[in-house]
Amino acid sequence: SQQGEEDPQALSIQEGENATMNCSYKTSINNLQWYRQNSGRGLVHLILIRSNEREKHSGRLRVTLDTSKKSSSLLITASRAADTASYFCATDVILETSGSRLTFGEGTQLTVNP
Amino acid sequence: DTEVTQTPKHLVMGMTNKKSLKCEQHMGHRAMYWYKQKAKKPPELMFVYSYEKLSINESVPSRFSPECPNSSLLNLHLHALQPEDSALYLCASSHASMNTEAFFGQGTRLTVV
Numbered sequence A: 001s002q003q004g005e006e007d008p009q010a011l012s013i014q015e016g017e018n019a020t021m022n023c024s025y026k027t028s029i030n031n032l033q034w035y036r037q038n039s040g041r042g043l044v045h046l047i048l049i050r051s052n053e054r055e056k057h058s059g060r061l062r063v064t065l066d067t068s069k070k071s072s073s074l075l076i077t078a079s080r081a082a083d084t085a086s087y088f089c090a091t092d093v094i095l096e097t098s099g100s101r102l103t104f105g106e107g108t109q110l111t112v113n114p
Numbered sequence B: 001d002t003e004v005t006q007t008p009k010h011l012v013m014g015m016t017n018k019k020s021l022k023c024e025q026h027m028g029h030r031a032m033y034w035y036k037q038k039a040k041k042p043p044e045l046m047f048v049y050s051y052e053k054l055s056i057n058e059s060v061p062s063r064f065s066p067e068c069p070n071s072s073l074l075n076l077h078l079h080a081l082q083p084e085d086s087a088l089y090l091c092a093s094s095h096a097s098m099n100t101e102a103f104f105g106q107g108t109r110l111t112v113v
Helices: none
Strands: A005-007 A010-014 A019-024 A031-037 A043-050 A055-058 A061-066 A071-076 A085-092 A102-104 A108-113 B004-007 B010-013 B018-025 B031-037 B044-050 B053-057 B064-070 B073-079 B087-094 B108-112
Touching: A005 A085, A010 A019, A019 A085, A019 A108, A031 A061, A031 A071, A043 A055, A043 A061, A043 A071, A071 A085, A102 B044, B004 B087, B010 B018, B018 B031, B018 B087, B031 B073, B044 B064, B044 B073, B053 B064, B073 B087
Parallel strands: A010 A108, B010 B108
Antiparallel strands: A005 A019, A019 A071, A031 A043, A031 A085, A055 A061, A061 A071, A085 A102, A085 A108, B004 B018, B018 B073, B031 B044, B031 B087, B044 B053, B064 B073, B087 B108
16 A cells, blocks of 8 residues: 655646655655656656655755654755656665565656746 | 666557566666556555565566566566556666665556457
8 A cells, every 4th residue: 555645746836946745654664765757657766865864965856854744855946847757755664575665655746837 | 787678668468468578677686676557646566576586476466477587687477467457567676775776667558458
């Protein structure tokens, strides 16, 4: 079952504005990851934040994690038309075996208008 | 090489057909995954292979049969599928350790007629 919920479901902004997407989850996690997907093709990993971290930056991306509230946010600053895509958060839990068990949120469709 | 290659990109099959989806990576990853994604929905985990052994089967119907012949290859054998199985099938790989990102292929868009 999916444990992540994202809001908003859709976000439309102008180029140059900031975009904020939120993710909530239900169970304890090992880390939380954000992925981007263009036009229903493959997912591209954006950033991973561990459960003991509160904030992480990568270029124009800023991710926060609040484990007490079981929530995370992704901020994209100075957005560009090329940022138009679907964005998914994914929670990762510790497995008895190796590897990951990613559970994806419902996703946010971001449209950046030129 | 940071690519996960999936073939074919598109597949149309009848309900009585047998087909296979293929996935290949050369990043030395020892964990590989199959996900299923319906339109406008998030990916859902189907199978996890760890060191070429099946470690997770998310109660997937037996008409989907995964196979990991070696550390670089992952197959998904399809037989007697239903139209509701039409979806984007995504393969991914990662290091078999904690706190590691997954690399996804571009997917196979499957249509069952």
